[in-house]
Amino acid sequence: MWLFQKRLVRGAALAASASTLAMGLSACGQAGSGTAGGVSCDASAPGVTDKEIKLGLTWSDTGEGAASLAAFRGGVDARLGLANEKEGGIFGRRITYAWRDDQADRQVNARVARELVEDEGVFGMMMAPGGSGGSIEWLAEQNIPVTGMGSDPGWENRGNMFSFYYLGEGSNTAWGKLVRELGGTRAAVIAISGSQSNSDFNRQLAASLLESGVEIVKTYNIAEAITNYEAIADQIKANDIDTLTGTVLPATAVNILPALRERGVELKAPILVLGYDDKVLQENGASLRNAVIVNQIKPWQANTPEQQTFLEAMNIYAPQIQPATTDIAVDGYVSADLFVEGLKLAGECPTREAFIAALRAATTYEGGGLIPQPVDLSTNYREPNSCYSIVRVNSEGTAFVPLFDAKPLCGDPITPERMNQLLGVA
Template identity: 35%
Template sequence: MFTRRPGSLLRRPLGRRFAATGVAAVLLAVGAGLAGCSSSDPASVAACASPGVDDHQISLGVLYPDSGPVAGIYAAARAGIDARLGAANAAGGVHGRRITYQWRDDQGVPLPNGIGARELVEQRGVFGLIELSVAAAGSAAYLTQRGVPVTGMASDDIWTRAPNMFAATTSTGAAVDTQGQFVQERGGRRAVILQTALSPAQSSAAESYARSLVAAGVQVLGTVTYTSGVDDPALVARRIAATRADTVVGVIEPHDLVDVVDALRGGGYNPKVVLSANGYDHDLLQTYGPRMAGIAVPVFYRPFELGGPGINAYVTAMHRFAPQVTQPEQDIAVAAYISTDIFLRGLDLAGACPTRARFIEALRGVNSYDADGLINTISFRVGPARPTTCYSFVQANTTGSGFVVVEPNLCGHLLNP
C-alpha cells in the first residue's frame, strides 16, 4: 500500500520542477540535511501582481471550526499547517518566498464559512485557501467563481466537481463498502450508529456508514443520538444494549464514544466491534487508557506504527514547528499537513510569479501524488473524482496503551447512489 518508490524527491528543492512521479513537495529533514523548498537565490523572486503575493511572502487563508459542535475534532488542524509551513519556510520557502496564513473560524457551519472566505479573499487579499471543515459548501461556489485555489479535506461532493478545489481524500457524501467489510470480517452482524443530534455533516457521514454496512451484509438496527452534556451515557448505553447490536459505529467525537462504550461495558454489554469514524489520536490513549481498548479507526494515510520517511518527516516537523501539540500522532493534524503540502506543490508548479489560474492549471496536471508515501497515489487530473476506497484500520490494544494496525490496506468498492 505505502511502498516508497525509487527516486523519491524528499531532498529535492521545491524551486525546481517536480518530475512526473508526483511525489509530495519537500518534507522536512532537520539538521545538516535540511531539504530545500525552493531555490534561495534572490533572483528567483519575481515581482508579482497576484493577490497575496509580494516580493517576500505569499499569504494564504485557512478556514476551520475553532468553535461549534465539531470543533474538538479539528483542534489540531492548525498544528498540522504550522508544521508543514514551518518545514517549508525553514528550507527557504517556495521560489524564495515565505508562506504565511491568516485564519477564520467557520464554526463548521456553511454561512460563517462563506463569510470567512469572502473576508479572507476580499479584505485580506489571500492567494488561496486551505479548508479543513465540514462546511466548505458554504464558500465553494464563490471561490470557484473567483478562481481561488483551495486545498483541504473533502467533506462533500462539491470537492469532486469544483475545478479549483483539491483534496487528498475524496471521502465525501458517496459511500464505499470498505468500512462495512471491516465490520463484517471482525464478526459484526448487527450494528447501531451513534451520531450527534442536529449536525447535518455527521448525519451525512452516518448515512454513508449505514450504506457501507448494509452493502457488506451487516444489518443496521438504527441510529442513536448522543450529545455530550445533554444525554446520559448510561441511558444511551441501555438503548443500544436493548437492540442486541454486536457492533457500535461512532460518528461522534471520540471522547463521547468512549463515554458511551464505557457505560456499555460497565453494564456488562461488550460489543464485538466498535468502529469510530475518527480518533486515531495517541493523546486519547494517554487520556483514556484502557477505556479506549478495542476501538478501531479507519485512516486514509499511512499509520504511524508502520513508520517510513514520510511519517518521520511529519513527526519531526510537528515537534519542531508545532510543539504545542504534545502528541503529533493524530489524524486531523496529518490531514492538515497533507492539505498544506498539496498547496505547496501547487505553488511550486505555478512558478516564480504564481497566479491563481496557473496554480489550478498546473496542479490539475499532476497525475501521481502520494505526499512522499503518506497516502496511496492519487491523481489531480480533470475528470470524475472517485471517493477513497482503500483504508488502513488501526485499533487500540487491550490495555489502551497503543494502536495496532489490524488492516494495513483494506480496499472496497464505490456504492452506487
C-alpha cells in the same frame, strides 16, 4: 463535537484540459532563474512577488472547537516552515500567510475569506474545518485555489478545492468489509441528532453495511447531553447486536462501551470514526480498550521517514502542539503540502489558473507520505474516499495496534443508483 461531525460529511467541476494547463504554465514566459533571490515575472498573480507567495488561512481561533483546531494551524506552520527553511522556498520565494478567525461560523467565514482575498490580496486559501462552508461558492466563483479537508458537502465537484479526502457521491464497501473482517453481522448505527452532515455519511455507511451482508438492527439518533447510554446498552444486549458503528465519536464510545461491559457484552466490532490520538488514549484508554478506529492517516507505528520528517517539523515550528501525533495536525500539514506541491507544479510565474490546472492533473499525490496511499487529484473530488487506515486499542487500553499489517483497507465502489436501491429510495 462539531469538528468530528464536520470531518464526516461529504457544483460544476473545473475541467483541466491539457491546453489550459499549457497556457497557465507559460502565462509568464520563462522569466527568472529560480535562485534564492526570487523570480521576477512580468505580470504577477495576486499574492505573488519576487520574494513571497502570500496565502490565506481561516480557522477557529475562538468559538466551538477552537482548542482542537490549534493543531491544524500547527500543522500548517510545520509544513510551511519546512518548505521555507529546509527546502529553500518555491523558486526562491518564501510562502507566508495571513489568517482570520472564522469562529466556527459560516457567516463569519464568508466575511473573513473575502477580507483575505480582497483586502490582503492572497494567492489562495487554506481552510480548517468548522465554518469553511460559508465561503465555498464565492471562492469557486472567483476561481481561488483552496486546500483543506473536504469536510463540507460544498467541496464536492469543485475543481478549485483540493483535499486528499472527500466523501463524494455513492458509497463503497470498505465499512462493511471491515465489519465482516472483525466478525460482525448485526449492527447498531449511531447518528448525531440534527446533523445533515452525519446524515449523509450514515447513508453511505448503511449502504456499505447492507452491500456486505451486515444487518442494521438499530439506529440511534443521539444528543450527547441528553442521551441515555444505559438504555442503549440494554437494547444492544437484548437484540444480540455485535457491532457498533456510524458516527461513533470518543465521547460516545466512552459511555456506551463500559455500559456494555457491565452487562457482560464485548462487541466484535466497536468501530469509531475518530480517536486515533495519543491524548484520547491517555485520557480514556481503559474505556476504549479493544475499540477499532477508522482514520485517513498512515499508522504512526509504521515510523516511516516521512512521518519522522513531520514530527521533526512539528517540534521545530509548532512545539506547542503536544503530542504532535494527532490527525488534526496532519490535516493542516497536508493542506499546506497541497499548496507547496501545486506551486511547484505551476512553475516559476504561478497564476491561480495554472495552479488549479497543474494540481488537478496530479494523479499520484502522496500527502507528504502521511496518508494511507497516494490519491488521484484528477478524480478524487468526485469520488467517495474508499481506503482507510485501521487501528485497534489494545486490550489494556494502553496502545494503538495497526490492523491488516498496517496496510490500508480499501473497498469497491457502490454507485449512487445502487446505494439508493440498497436503502430503498425510489
